[in-house]
Amino acid sequence: DVVLTQSPATLSVTPGERISLSCRASESVDTYLHWYQQKPNESPRLLIKYASQSISGIPSRFSGSGSGTDFTLSINGVELEDLSIYYCQQGNSLPYTFGAGTKLELK
Amino acid sequence: EVQLVESGGGLVQPGRSLKLSCLASGFTFSNYGMNWIRQAPGKGLEWVASISSSSSYIYYADTVKGRFTISRDNAKNTLYLQMTSLRSEDTALYYCAQGWFAYWGQGTLVTVSS
Secondary structure, eight states: OOOEEEEOSEEEEOTTOEEEEEEEESSOOTTOEEEEEEOTTSOOEEEEETTTEEOTTSOTTEEEEEETTEEEEEEESOOGGGOSEEEEEEOSSSSOEEOOOEEEEEO | OOEEEEEOOEEEOTTOOEEEEEEEESSOGGGSOEEEEEEOTTSOEEEEEEEOTTSSOEEEOTTTTTTEEEEEETTTTEEEEEEOSOOGGGOEEEEEEETTTTEEOOOEEEEEOO
C-alpha cells in the first residue's frame, strides 16, 4: 500500500502569511494526488486535483505542486476560514490511501 | 448541483448487519464510479470500497473485504453498502463520494457496540 506522510501534523499560522503543507508518498503516484479540506463537523471538500489542477469555486490562494513522491499544498495569504484539517490522497493505485492530515491552527 | 445523501446508519451490535444507502442527484449517476469512505471518531479518512459506473469493477479495502458489499441501482440513482459481521472498529461516519472523490455526502454514522 502507498503510505502518504503529511507534515507538519499541526501548523500554527498568522492570517495573511503564506504557508506550505507537505505530502510525501512511499512510492511514486505520478500526479494522482489530490488535496482536501475538512472543517469541523463538515465533509471533506476537494481543493486541488491531480497535484496542481485547480477546482472551480476554490479560492485562488490555494495551489498545489509536485509529482512522483513529493507534493505541496500552498496557501498564499491564510485566512481565518482556512483553519481546518488538510488531507492528501492518492488515486494511483489500490487501495486508495489518505495522509493523516495537517491541522492548521491560529498562532 | 451535485447532492449525495447517505442514510441507514445507526447503533448495531457486534456481529450484526446494516445496509447504507446514498441517494444521488444533480448529475448523471450512471456515468460515474462511486465510492464509500469512512472516518472513525476523531480520526482520519479511510477508503472502504469503489464501484464502476456499470458495476463491472468493484474494489474493497482489505479491512472490509468479505464482510462488506458495495452495489448500485442506476435506475434509482442509489449507491449501497451492505455491511455484515460488524466489528467495533467499523464504528465511523460513512461518506459516499462521486467519481474520484470530487463530491462527498454529509455522511451517516454507524456505531457498533453492545
